[in-house]
Amino acid sequence: MTIKISSAKAKGRNLQKWACEQISKLLDLPWGYEDDKSIQPRTMGMKGTDVVLLSEARYRFPYDVECKATEKISLYADIEQAQKNTGPGRQWLLVHKRSRYRPIVIVDAEHFFELLRGLL
Numbered sequence: 001m002t003i004k005i006s007s008a009k010a011k012g013r014n015l016q017k018w019a020c021e022q023i024s025k026l027l028d029l030p031w032g033y034e035d036d037k038s039i040q041p042r043t044m045g046m047k048g049t050d051v052v053l054l055s056e057a058r059y060r061f062p063y064d065v066e067c068k069a070t071e072k073i074s075l076y077a078d079i080e081q082a083q084k085n086t087g088p089g090r091q092w093l094l095v096h097k098r099s100r101y102r103p104i105v106i107v108d109a110e111h112f113f114e115l116l117r118g119l120l
Contacts, residue, residue, distance in 0.1 A: 008069075012050075012068075012069045013041065014069070015095060015097045016042065016050050018097075018103065019041075019067055019095050020032075023061055023065075027039075027056075027057055027060050037054075038054050038055055038056055038057035039053060047085075049066060050065055050066055050095075051067070062089075062090055063092070063093035063107075064082070064085055064087060064090050065093050066078065066085060066092065066095070067094075067095045068094065068095070068096045069096075069097045069098075070096070073096055075106075078106075079094060091107065091111050
């Protein structure tokens with residue numbers, strides 16, 4: 001059974017909104033589609049990261065976020081896309097969501113262990 005294109009795009013938009021909301025809660029900064037929001041979901045079909053971070057949000061959240069709402073994961077192709085959209089001095093972060101499962105976050109392993117070293 002195939003999913004309609006409009007349904008697939010809606011799933012992607014919902015995951016982008018979810019990621020924006022989580023970053024917003026973490027940083028206590030507003031999110032939305034308006035120009036005055038620090039955290040914005042990228043318009044579908046536009047180039048670049050799926051979550052647009054502006055000003056303070058970009059400074060405080062050092063990740064460029066790629067979102068994938070798919071039933072089958074193409075892990076290395078998705079990571080490659082995330083890496084291509086990552087700016088200098090920033091880390092890539094991949095958010096993946098499959099129907100009826102909670103979203104997962106994928107980051108570079110060396111970066112993950114650097115984060116843990118800073119906490120322990």
